[in-house]
Amino acid sequence: MRRYSVLERLLFPSARLDEDRLAKAIRRKTILITGASSGIGEQIALLLGQFPVHLVLVARREDKLLVIKRQIESNKKAQVTVVAADLRRDNEMEALLGTLREECNKPDIVVSNAGLSIRRSIYDSLDRYHDYARTMSINYLAPVKLLLSVIPGLERRQGQVINVSTINTSLIPLPSWAAYQASKSAFDTWFRSAAPELNAAGIFTTTIYLPLVRTPMIEPTAAYRKMPAMSPEHVARIIAKSMYTKRRTWNPWWLFLGQVASILFRGLWERRMPRKLSKRRDKHGDA
Template sequence: MLRRVLLSPPACRDLRPLVAAVRGKAVLITGASYGIGEATARLLASCGAEVILLARSGERLEVVAAEIRGAGGQTSVYPLNLTDLEAVRAVASQIAANHPRIDAIISNAGHSIRRPVLDSTERDDLGRLLAVNFSGPAALLLALLPRMVAQGGGMIVNVSSASAMPPGIPRWAAYQGSKVGFDLWLGSVANELHGRGVRVSSVYLPLVRTRMIAPTRAYRFAPALTPLEAAQSVVYPLVQPMRRVAPWWLKGQQVATLLFPDALDRLMGGAEELVRRLTRRKR
């Protein structure tokens, strides 16, 4: 219980309002083959939504879809690598042709890399994460937005991260940069769509126990939400029209960043220096 209070943003744990909000609606979910996306797909399907599943891993998507159908849910599958912009446009056209309307888009697909910046240049970490976390999801939304506006509106939910807010965290430059970029881009789009029936919400999740964090040893014993707990927060904007869904402490972090930026930067830099020293000693 304490872990949930400390970590969790507002969440839809009572499913009755969610059933009322999504029954019979079509919800598109990216990154739906594992983790938060899979949990969100299963949750929405159990509440009567038709879930449109997108992810790179087509075989895994089919497994998830078969299990959803076996439980009485409605779903369709579109394998898609978001870094392939031509494929993004082609799949968007297929979706538009096959589905009369899309009531909500949950932009969940993403990837993280934790690596010192001096070790990441030859690996093109920034380019790869910008493609997965920014340009790919943006291209998909741009392909589907005209349809959503024409149908009279809909909902876009951006599954973001609490680390998409300052301060800058050492070794997470590519991840933070790509997530912050998409978050700000989508915020600008939301303001441009004001009054046109399309609502936008960003959900800033804390640590979630998924495959994505498994390579980071520091997170093995850190408090984290389960994928289902995260999914309950992801769907919250479908029930409550909130522009931002975040843990209660995130506003305090933002205020501290504004009031004490130099102190926080020194703290982050000092922590990184300590890690380097400890690493050298172990060698």
């Protein structure tokens, strides 16, 4: 695991995991993790795989999932079921739901983590409506469809849903991130709206609002290479911790400062940002 800089240690204080409490909370449970083939999902799988649980790992890249399965099962503690599925495709989602019904008849805990981010300006997106369709499809519609199907079982087992979200859902939306931010906000709103009903039925709901995390998702964005970012191992510990604390939300301690600034400086931001972008267009000779 990469060592944090001084600034990162300040921004992302370590999360102490009580392994006994975690072991008790998840013992013999079936935990479904979407997007388990890399980044945060992979690290949650490897962490939980040290306990006697049944993990159902979902993503498109079966080869990656099988490597993770082999690594976990070599400890002889956890059992792993791999389901290779593109969750945007109805038939592959149905196959996953069928597997959950017939083979697992569960899960007890769902970690809704699979996601796709796209950074592209509106002017580079004019012929790319499909960017909006695919981010909505994986970041919003897929988790809605999955949850609608597993809610009755979660209610019977008093289970938990953990939504891996982003701090951007409660901050000023950034240019070039329209597709990603709109789709993450859509699911955040859906989940917050559904949560009281789910909680009333005995299902625990948790949303993890993450800042930048050093995973393959942010690799294409050069500007992020030098910015402070959490490690996926750290995020995995926070998610695992929520399985015994059952906390409703987790966010970095400084998020409230960003939220206050988003309200106070919205007008200023909306006046300044077009000027800044206009200068950038002139400099790069854009149309």
